[in-house]
Every structure is written in structure tokens, then in C-alpha cells.
Amino acid sequence: MPEGNQAIYPPSFGEAPLSHAFQVAWLDWRQRWDSLRDSVGEQDALIERVSEEAQAVVRRLWRSAFGSVGEAAGEQVKGMVYAFVALLDENLLFDPWNGQAAWQERPLESRLYGTRNAGERVPQAIHRLLETRAPGTRDLANVYLQCLLLGFHGRLRGPKGEALHEKWRHALFAHAWQRDAEAPALLETLARPASAAALRLPLRRTLPDGLRLTLMVAAGTLLLIVLGHWLWSDVRGELTPLLDLACSVTATERMG
16 A cells, blocks of 8 residues: 555555545646646636646546556546546636636547546446445545545536535445445535645745645645544544644744
């Protein structure tokens, strides 16, 4: 098991290479997006830069995940990468930025797959997974859970869609973690990706790149696995040193 997985998930969860790769890719993208979203200049150039950065993250995600699981879980890697692309598109289509309107004409899915139906295909994939609930799909279920919590809706909009979105979040959690979500409010807490950016911004101004990335991964990981952090004390014990380090840095900045 990669070292990062040990710090994120309790032993009861088991191997989680897809979840780990997904989280790292999301944090990588959010760091890049923080520097892109407020860019000024010619719109076409901005859109191409956003596309290049997004595709670079997707390629790295593919290599990382496939290198961890190999061909045995190749189809799950494909599903995970496609869900990640859908999540990026959802953010780029609904987040306000200078190229938002133009991005609708050619989203990332269209650039990489030549299709524009992730809003249908990802929910279909989630539905199939929940119908079978095969033991070997727990890691992928956790990926889909993260995808929903970080803002993907697709066709799951309106009152009925939102109700199904909530039902699937709980079902995915139950399958991935092999227990019911006892505190629904914890799932809602995870559905706030903007909080991750707020935690990272003060650190970006003063810390070296390596230390900043380490703290960023720690902060983002904490946000994404608040459920595990609350429900398993061993996870809390492993993350405490990182949180102490972040607090120490913040205190140093204020004193400066």
C-alpha cells in the first residue's frame, strides 16, 4: 500500500490506490486552477492554457492509477479517470471565470473523448456499481463518492435529482466503508470543495513549494476524509502532526 494511503484510510478500509490517486489529482488541479481562474488577457489563450493544464493533470492521474493497479483493474481506472474529467468539466462549466461561456462549446470531455454525455454516463456507472456492489469495487465506489461530494451532479438536478444524489452518497459510503453513514451532516461537510482552496491560499504566499504542497495535500486530504477522521480515532492520530505543523506556520505568519 502506498504511504499516502496509510495516512488517509484506516486498515479496515484496505487498499485504496484509486481513491488516493483521485485525491492527489484533485489537489493538483485545484492548485493550478487557483492561479488560472483570475487570469486576464485574450480569452482563447486562456482557454487553451486551462485545457493544457487540465489534460496534464488527467494524464498524470491515468499514469499514477494504472501504475498502481495494472491491467487487472484497467476498467476501473478508465471509469475513475472519466469521472474525474466529468468533475473538472462540471466545475469549469459552473464556476465563474473568463472562459466559462466558451468552455461550454468544447468541454474537456469533448477534447479527450469526443463526447459530451458525462452527465448521463457517470450516473449510469454509479447506478451499475450500486446494483452489483461487488467487493472489488469498494475503492471505485469511494472515488464516485468523492466525485459527488466535490460537486458533480450531471443529470442529478432538480428536486428528484438532488434526492437521488443524496441517496447515492449514502449508498456509496455504505459500500465503500462497509458501514452506514451515521451522521449525515458529515457528508454535507465534505461537499464544500471551496473550503480546500481557502485553507491553502494563506500558505501559498510564504512557504517553499515542497512544504506548501505537503501542507496542501494534508489540508485537502483532511477535508475529503472528514468522515474517516471523525469515525476512526487512529486516522485522527496520524493527521494531528500535520495539523499542528499547519497551525505552527499560521502562527508564525501572524507574528511576522
